[in-house]
Structure formats: structure tokens, C-alpha cells
Amino acid sequence: AQTIHQWPVAEIKAVGSPLSLGCTIKGKSSPNLYWYWQATGGTLQQLFYSITVGQVESVVQLNLSASRPKDDQFILSTEKLLLSHSGFYLCAWLSNERLFFGHGTKLSVL
Amino acid sequence: GDKVKQSPSALSLQEGTNSALRCNFSIAATTVQWFLQNPRGSLINLFYLVPGTKENGRLKSAFDSKESYSTLHIRDAQLEDSGTYFCAADPGTGSNRLTFGKGTKFSLIP
Numbered sequence: 001a002q003t004i005h006q007w008p009v010a011e012i013k014a015v016g017s018p019l020s021l022g023c024t025i026k027g028k029s030s031p032n033l034y035w036y037w038q039a040t041g042g043t044l045q046q047l048f049y050s051i052t053v054g055q056v057e058s059v060v061q062l063n064l065s066a067s068r069p070k071d072d073q074f075i076l077s078t079e080k081l082l083l084s085h086s087g088f089y090l091c092a093w094l095s096n097e098r099l100f101f102g103h104g105t106k107l108s109v110l
Numbered sequence: 111g112d113k114v115k116q117s118p119s120a121l122s123l124q125e126g127t128n129s130a131l132r133c134n135f136s137i138a139a140t141t142v143q144w145f146l147q148n149p150r151g152s153l154i155n156l157f158y159l160v161p162g163t164k165e166n167g168r169l170k171s172a173f174d175s176k177e178s179y180s181t182l183h184i185r186d187a188q189l190e191d192s193g194t195y196f197c198a199a200d201p202g203t204g205s206n207r208l209t210f211g212k213g214t215k216f217s218l219i220p
Contacts, residue, residue: 044210101153
């Protein structure tokens with residue numbers, strides 16, 4: 001069975017500080033991986049996707065970057081957080097054309 | 111305007127009643143997925159649809175690509191059905207660029 005782990009569960013960070021969010025998927029080889037962002041009470045906005053190690057496509061940047069350092073790992077980061085980065089970040093993977101999500105990371109930027 | 115328009119935006123019903131949620135697409139969707147985001151924030155994939163109908167327990171969903179809409183019917187609603195329902199449209203093969211609606215917030219009155 002496939003499992004997805006996101007870390008951390010929640011973060012409170014200061015404006016201007018760096019950020020790194022992670023996602024690891026187990027039980028699936030070479031998965032398509034995605035990062036989504038959701039403002040409080042809002043819809044889901046796709047940020048990045050990756051179909052293989054070392055390859056990342058940007059959909060909407062929002063002053064964030066993503067990397068795929070290993071087959072089972074997807075990282076979202078920025079060197080300088082903005083207030084507008086607050087929200088809920090979800091990692092997802094594709095299985096038989098269906099999208100499945102991790103439990104998400106709640107980010108509060110103060 | 112919104113490429114994926116969900117209606118209603120919110121719904122409050124008594125337990126045991128039936129309801130229908132709808133998505134209208136202004137993009138040429140080839141497949142549709144429905145998700146439930148529970149009160150803890152986790153997103154559950156309910157359906158993946160090509161044009162046609164699927165049923166799972168008390169849930170039934172239909173997708174009409176020619177008329178550009180999809181519906182989700184909930185029969186005999188229970189408290190665990192509470193949350194926000196999202197539909198997402200894929201304009202091509204694969205789910206690298208899913209477009210989400212703004213969601214229908216579904217709450218039950220015991």
C-alpha cells in the first residue's frame with residue numbers, strides 16, 4: 001500500500017525567514033508528485049509537479065521553489081517568506097489517474 | 111471567470127436527507143475528480159470519472175462532457191459526510207493540470 005508523509009504538520013514562521021516543507025511517498029515507484037496551496041477557506045491551487053527525479057515544472061510560483069532530490073521525495077522551499085505564503089500546503093501523488101493527498105502542512109507567517 | 115464553477119457554495123441539511131452538488135465547466139474537461147475535505151483538513155478522493163456515472167455506497171456521481179457539467183448526489187446524509195466538497199477538471203490525459211472549483215461547504219444538522 002502507498003503511504004505519503006508530509007512534514008512538518010504545522011509551522012509558525014516570521015516574515016523574511018526561510019522555509020522548507022517535505023513530502024515522502026512510499027510504496028510507489030517513480031510517482032508523479034504535486035504541491036498544492038490552499039488559502040484558509042479557499043480552493044486548491046497547484047504550484048508544482050514532478051514526474052521524475054531532478055525534474056520540476058512550475059505552475060504558479062508565488063516566490064516558492066520545488067525540488068525532487070530523490071524518487072520518493074518532493075521538497076517545497078523559499079529563502080524569504082511573505083505574509084501571503086500563509087495557508088495549507090498539500091503534497092499529492094497520482095495513482096491510476098486519481099489524485100491522492102497527504103495530510104498537509106499548516107503554515108502561519110507572522 | 112471561474113473555469114470550474116461549483117454550486118451551491120454552502121449547504122446545510124438535516125441528517126437523513128438527500129442532496130445534489132454540481133460543477134459546471136468552462137474548459138473542455140476530459141475527466142473529473144471529486145474530493146471531500148474533512149474538518150481536519152484531509153482530502154479524500156471520492157470519484158474519478160470519465161463521461162458516465164459511478165456509484166459508491168450513498169454517493170453517486172455523473173459527468174457529462176458534452177454539456178460540461180458533473181454532479182455529486184449524497185443519499186441519506188450522515189454526520190461523517192460533513193466537510194467541503196471539491197470537484198476538479200482535467201483538460202487532457204493525466205492529472206498534471208487539474209483545475210479545482212471553489213468547493214461546496216456541506217454541514218449537517220443532527
